[in-house]
Amino acid sequence: MPKIASIDELKTIGEQLTAARSDDAILMTVCGGPGCQATRCHDVAAELRKELDSNGFNGSARLRVTGCHGFCEQGPIVVIDPSNIFYGQVKPADVKEIVDRTVRNGEVVERLLYTDPSTGKTVLTEDKIPFYKAQTPTLLSQNRRLDPWSMEDYLAIGGYTALAKVLSGMSPEEVISQIKASGLRGRGGGGFPTATKWAACRAAHGEEKYVICNADEGDPGAFMDRGILEGNPHAILEGMIIGAWAIGANKGYIYVRNEYPLAVEHAKEAISQAREYGFLGEDILGSGMNMDIQVARGGGAFVCGESTALMASLEGKVGEPRPKDVHTVEHGLWNRPTTLNNVETWANVPAIINNGAAWFSGMGTDNSKGTKILALTGEVKNTGLVEVAFGTSLRTVVEQIGGGGRDGRTTKAVQTGGPSGGCLPASMFDLPVDFDVLWEKGSMIGSGGLVVMDEKTCMVDVAKYFLKFLQDESCGKCVPCRIGVDRLLEIVTDITEGRGSSEQVELLKELGETVAETALCGLGKTAPNPVLSTLRYFPEEYEAHISEGRCPAGVCTELIEYSIDAVTCNGCGACLKACPSEAIQGRKNKLHTINLELCTKCGICLTSCNDNAIVVQ
Amino acid sequence: MSSSLDTILEGRRSQPHQLIEVLQDVQQEHGYLSREAMDTVSEGLGVPVMEVYRVANFYTAFTLEPMGKYVITLCKGTACHVRGANPLITQALGLLEVEEDQTTEDGLFTVQTVNCIGTCALAPVVVLNGVYHPLMTPAKLRALINRVRREEEEGTGHA
Numbered sequence: 001m002p003k004i005a006s007i008d009e010l011k012t013i014g015e016q017l018t019a020a021r022s023d024d025a026i027l028m029t030v031c032g033g034p035g036c037q038a039t040r041c042h043d044v045a046a047e048l049r050k051e052l053d054s055n056g057f058n059g060s061a062r063l064r065v066t067g068c069h070g071f072c073e074q075g076p077i078v079v080i081d082p083s084n085i086f087y088g089q090v091k092p093a094d095v096k097e098i099v100d101r102t103v104r105n106g107e108v109v110e111r112l113l114y115t116d117p118s119t120g121k122t123v124l125t126e127d128k129i130p131f132y133k134a135q136t137p138t139l140l141s142q143n144r145r146l147d148p149w150s151m152e153d154y155l156a157i158g159g160y161t162a163l164a165k166v167l168s169g170m171s172p173e174e175v176i177s178q179i180k181a182s183g184l185r186g187r188g189g190g191g192f193p194t195a196t197k198w199a200a201c202r203a204a205h206g207e208e209k210y211v212i213c214n215a216d217e218g219d220p221g222a223f224m225d226r227g228i229l230e231g232n233p234h235a236i237l238e239g240m241i242i243g244a245w246a247i248g249a250n251k252g253y254i255y256v257r258n259e260y261p262l263a264v265e266h267a268k269e270a271i272s273q274a275r276e277y278g279f280l281g282e283d284i285l286g287s288g289m290n291m292d293i294q295v296a297r298g299g300g301a302f303v304c305g306e307s308t309a310l311m312a313s314l315e316g317k318v319g320e321p322r323p324k325d326v327h328t329v330e331h332g333l334w335n336r337p338t339t340l341n342n343v344e345t346w347a348n349v350p351a352i353i354n355n356g357a358a359w360f361s362g363m364g365t366d367n368s369k370g371t372k373i374l375a376l377t378g379e380v381k382n383t384g385l386v387e388v389a390f391g392t393s394l395r396t397v398v399e400q401i402g403g404g405g406r407d408g409r410t411t412k413a414v415q416t417g418g419p420s421g422g423c424l425p426a427s428m429f430d431l432p433v434d435f436d437v438l439w440e441k442g443s444m445i446g447s448g449g450l451v452v453m454d455e456k457t458c459m460v461d462v463a464k465y466f467l468k469f470l471q472d473e474s475c476g477k478c479v480p481c482r483i484g485v486d487r488l489l490e491i492v493t494d495i496t497e498g499r500g501s502s503e504q505v506e507l508l509k510e511l512g513e514t515v516a517e518t519a520l521c522g523l524g525k526t527a528p529n530p531v532l533s534t535l536r537y538f539p540e541e542y543e544a545h546i547s548e549g550r551c552p553a554g555v556c557t558e559l560i561e562y563s564i565d566a567v568t569c570n571g572c573g574a575c576l577k578a579c580p581s582e583a584i585q586g587r588k589n590k591l592h593t594i595n596l597e598l599c600t601k602c603g604i605c606l607t608s609c610n611d612n613a614i615v616v617q
Numbered sequence: 618m619s620s621s622l623d624t625i626l627e628g629r630r631s632q633p634h635q636l637i638e639v640l641q642d643v644q645q646e647h648g649y650l651s652r653e654a655m656d657t658v659s660e661g662l663g664v665p666v667m668e669v670y671r672v673a674n675f676y677t678a679f680t681l682e683p684m685g686k687y688v689i690t691l692c693k694g695t696a697c698h699v700r701g702a703n704p705l706i707t708q709a710l711g712l713l714e715v716e717e718d719q720t721t722e723d724g725l726f727t728v729q730t731v732n733c734i735g736t737c738a739l740a741p742v743v744v745l746n747g748v749y750h751p752l753m754t755p756a757k758l759r760a761l762i763n764r765v766r767r768e769e770e771e772g773t774g775h776a
Contacts, residue, residue, distance in 0.1 A: 035738045038749035072738030220694030220733035258641060258678050260735060261747075297641050299676025302732065316636035316664075318675045375737055377696035383738035415695060449737075451695045465698050469732065475675075578756055580711035602707035604755040 003278035006286045007164045010155075017156035024082065026061040026103055028052075029144055031077040033068025034226055035384065037262070039089075041065075041076035047095040048078070052103070061103050064153075067143035067231015071131050072384035074114060079126050079144070086126040087112035117381065117403060131382045134400045136363060136371050136389040139347055143231035148266050151273040154234040160279055162350035166242050167287040170353075172202060175246040179349070181357035183369030188214055188305070188342030189420060189446045190522070191368075191435035197339055201247040201329040204337035209249035211240050212333065212340040214310060215256040215263065218302040219418030220469065222449035224373040225343035227385045229256065229263040232347065233270035237293060239341075239349035241279065244291050247339050252293040255310055258300060267295045302419070302473035306521045307332075307340045309475065320475045321521035342447065344373055364390035368434045373448055378415075379406050380452035388433060395429035398452055409454040413537070417446025419466045419473075420526030422533025423459060442533040444526070458555035459538040460545055464492045466530035474523065481524030484515035488531055497558040500546040508535060554616035557601040561617050562594050568613035578608035621646050622654060626661040633664045636672055640679055649680045677731075685720040685727035686774075687765055689745055694733030696740040701754075705741055706730060708755040712762055725769060726762070 004010050030036075030045040045065050052061055069077055074088030080102055087098065090112060101107040113122040114129050123129050146153035154160070166175055180195035201209060213236055217225040229236065240252045254271075256264050271293050274280040282290045296314055304310045304319040311333045313319040332338025348370060352360045361369045368390035374397060377383050381403035388397060394414060398404065405411040413423045422443035424431065431437055438445050453462065467489040476482045488511055491504050512528030512535075519525045535542060544550045551559040564575070564584075571589040583599040586592030594605070606614045625642045629635040639662065643654050650673050659666040673679045689709055693702045706717075709728050713721050720727040736742045739751030743758060750761065768774035 034736050035751070038736050038739055038742065038751040072736075075739075217735065218732070220698075221696045221737050222733070223735035223737055226735045257735075259731065259733075296638065298678075299637055299641070299672075300678040300732075301676050313637060314634070316634035316638075316672070317668075318672055377737040377740060378699045383696075383740075385738075418695070449695065451699060451737075453699060457699055462699075465695070473732070574756075578759070580708055580755075600707070602711075603701070603704045604708055607701065607704060607754050608756050 003276070003281075004285065005278065007168050010160060010164050010285060014155050014158065014161060017152050021156050025059065027081040028061060028063045028103070029079045029081065030063065030065045031067075031069040031075060031079075031144070032065040033070075033072065033075070033143070033231065033385075034223055035068070035072025036075035036077060039075045040092075043092045044076045044078065044090050044095060047092040048099070051095050051099045055099060055104070057099075057103065064147050066146060067148050068140070068227040068385055069144050070135075070140060070227075070385040070387070071129070071382065073382050084125040084127055086114055086123070086129060088114050130403070131384070131386075131401055134392070134396050135387050136392075137387055138351060138363075138371050139232075139235070139344070140227065140373050140385060140387040142235065143227065146232065148231055148233055149269060151234065151277055154232075158354065159234055160238055162353035163238050163241055163279065164285060165353055166245055167285050167289060172246045172248065175242060175353070176202065178353060178357050179246075182352045182360040183357075183364070183367075184345065184348060184352060184360065185368065185435060186342055187344035187348070187372065187447065189219075189417065189444065191445070194341060194345055197329055197341070198243065198246050200327065201249075201337050201339040204330040206337045208251070208334075208336050209247055210333045210336060210338040211244045211247065211249045211252040212310070212314070212338060213240055213252070213254040213343055213346050214305065214307070214340055215254055215260075215267070215343045216298040216304050216310060217257055217260070217343075217447065218305045218473075219420075219447050219449050221377055221415070221451045222375045222418055222447050224375055224385060224448045226260050226263050227373070228343050228347050229260070230266050233266045234274065235347040235350055236267075236343055237270055237274050237279070239346035240293060241284070241291055242349050242353060243339060243341065243346065245289060247337070249339070250290045250292070252291065253314055253333075254293060254295050255298055255304070255314060256295060258297040264295060264297055271295065301475075302469075303475045303521070303523050306523055309521070310340065311338065318475075320477050321523070323520060344448075365432060365434050365437075367436050368445075372433055372445060374433070374450045375448055376402050376450050376452070378451035379409065379411065379454040379457065380404070381406055390434055391432045393430050393432055394424070397433065397450065398429060402452065405452070405454050409456065411452055411454050412457065413453045413459065415451040415453060415462065415530075416449065417444035417529075418449045419469050420444060420522065420529055421446045421449070422529045423453070423462060423537060424533070425537045428537075442529065442536055444529070456553055456555070458496075458551050458553035459534040459541045460492065460496055460551075461553070461555045463531040463534045464489065464496055467492055467527075470523070470527045474527075478520035478524060480515045480518040481520065481527060484511060484519070485524070485527050487511060488515070488528065492531060495542060495545050496551070496556040498545070498549050500542075502546055505535065505539075505542060505546070508532075560601060561596065562599055562601060562605065563615045563617070564592050564594060565613045565615050566591050568611050570611060570613075572610070574608045574610060575605035575614065578604050580604060622657050622661075626658070630661050631663050633662050636662055636664055636669065637676070640669075640673060644679055649683045680718075682720070686725050687746055688727045688729065689743065689762070690734070691728070691730045692734040692736070692740070692742045692744070693730045694737055694740070696737035697742060700740040702741045704755050705743060705753055705758055708758050709743075709762070712759060725766070
């Protein structure tokens with residue numbers, strides 16, 4: 001493809017590509033997102049390709065492997081358009097039947113349809129599935145319309161037209177005022193107004209300025225950015241080029257986690273295509289703008305999600321943050337003015353420019369505009385990526401989209417915002433997804449991780465889990481975080497191991513507040529959130545550990561004992577074979593018992609027993 | 618080894634800011650960062666060897682010891698933790714008689730954990746040499762390890 005030299009040329013090519021795709025051919029879309037890859041969607045896609053080719057469907061049925069559709073629980077997913085038939089958990093062995101019956105004859109393969117657990121009935125089309133119905137698809141839904149390797153697919157859905165609009169006469173100030181009017185706030189966790197950052201960086205003195213995309217998605221339980229970067233990399237590039245125009249930068253970096261090899265690959269490929277088409281390089285679309293973007297692979301350090309640490313890492317150094325009284329918009333990468341935004345923030349920019357600020361600010365609440373992609377995981381029926389308008393209640397997300405708890409268990413809490421966030425109890429599920437509301441309640445929307453917890457989750461153990469994580473990930477530069485988090489973990493460990501006292505609860509609160517006030521960077525300042533929020537909303541669980549020496553959820557190993565129920569055990573031997581400590585004895589078809597001296601309380605027997613005969617007390 | 622280091626350093630010599638990128642490539646190519654490789658990188662980029670070591674030690678992406686033929690990566694992200702990552706870690710370490718980040722004596726398996734692999738919807742997840750195994754249970758993990766061992770004994774194993 002030769003370089004697109006002008007805005008008019010882009011318009012013509014875009015229109016041609018859109019027209020070429022609007023024929024009435026059958027389109028089979030296979031989700032190639034992180035979840036579906038794990039369930040071998042590429043085997044399904046390869047089988048489909050083979051079957052379509054060998055049946056001579058070359059022109060009349062097309063196949064497209066896309067980025068994440070969101071409904072990971074149902075992967076591998078195949079959607080057949082134009083009829084919008086949704087097949088879930090498809091195996092390579094199902095492909096022949098799909099092609100023979102659905103593609104050739106327009107019939108439905110009933111057993112591959114989604115069954116709504118609340119009604120027990122199958123659902124024919126994707127748009128009628130409750131998981132998708134309550135969502136506000138704007139950004140994530142683009143994924144299913146394009147092959148991330150295909151620039152043509154992106155151009156066919158209006159790709160790079162926002163950039164063309166900007167370059168054909170919008171001044172940098174106009175771009176910034178559009179972003180300001182839209183109310184866009186940073187999606188990476190901080191929720192800082194994007195336009196404020198851009199305006200300050202534009203005003204900063206310096207010949208050379210930079211834009212950075214933070215794709216170092218380090219929050220455990222979050223994979224929204226992976227979903228966009230793997231599924232729709234050009235939207236991010238387009239957002240970055242527009243941002244660069246607005247602030248006056250001509251160099252950009254995408255800092256990606258190396259744990260996401262496919263995201264690295266897709267970002268690199270998209271950049272190379274953008275150079276080839278002339279969206280990067282010199283004299284972009286004949287406008288005189290020069291810009292290039294490079295990919296940098298992160299080294300796997302949570303603290304590098306913090307902007308100053310990330311910039312240190314880009315400079316090839318250890319990722320240690322520095323105090324923020326010197327702003328990165330003035331003195332950032334190489335000490336030059338730098339604008340850093342998260343993947344989802346950048347990816348929202350083109351649609352705001354194309355559809356207008358009012359379209360974006362029409363969604364959401366007073367101070368949180370637009371939509372947010374959430375990673376819905378944990379003890380909930382429907383897991384995956386979901387996109388909702390700000391203001392949607394947590395209840396809608398957990399119960400309507402998520403389908404409620406798993407295996408009939410009662411949902412107890414959601415953890416939002418990763419290690420910087422907190423746990424909110426089920427009684428607060430009417431709260432809206434909103435930057436400020438969740439922050440006021442001791443949690444945060446953060447980057448969008450939403451882990452559902454039920455009666456089998458111990459909230460004290462959750463606090464310990466995050467403290468352990470933060471202790472590992474603390475860079476060690478400042479005392480409040482290095483020592484404070486250590487002490488918090490020590491106290492919580494005491495509580496989970498039966499050595500806790502009620503005075504320690506007060507100490508936890510006091511210490512938590514001190515760390516929050518005095519730590520150097522965002523990691524340290526928010527580190528006490530998980531422990532403070534669980535103390536605030538689940539004091540009875542701390543109390544049970546401390547006063548009664550009991551873990552109500554049966555998780556904290558020092559406080560529980562395993563035994564086998566004499567009535568339920570049928571002596572099948574499954575637990576005996578599974579136990580790594582050889583702590584279980586028993587003859588075939590006879591009651592088995594656990595030798596408590598050998599038992600390490602690892603819980604493996606619990607997962608191996610088919611008759612629920614293992615008792616935890 | 619030195620020729621592959623030359624290739625990695627090509628076009629990046631005397632550019633200290635390329636340190637992490639270069640180490641990523643060495644890690645990928647060699648499977649770990651040897652003392653010799655770090656010396657060469659230090660010289661090539663003009664970064665003191667102490668700084669190279671500090672960076673290599675700081676980031677979890679780098680290992681200073683060779684890895685086993687099969688690398689078992691156990692995710693301990695929040696979703697995996699809530700859905701039972703701990704029994705999986707116990708199973709793997711117990712079965713292979715190693716500690717975290719250690720390699721079995723026969724050089725066959727390395728067990729490592731990761732803070733989050735980004736496949737949270739199908740937790741708990743285990744990755745064996747880059748292949749994801751979603752919705753893992755201790756029993757499935759044991760079967761997987763035993764299968765690899767059996768294939769190795771029969772000479773049909775492929776890392």
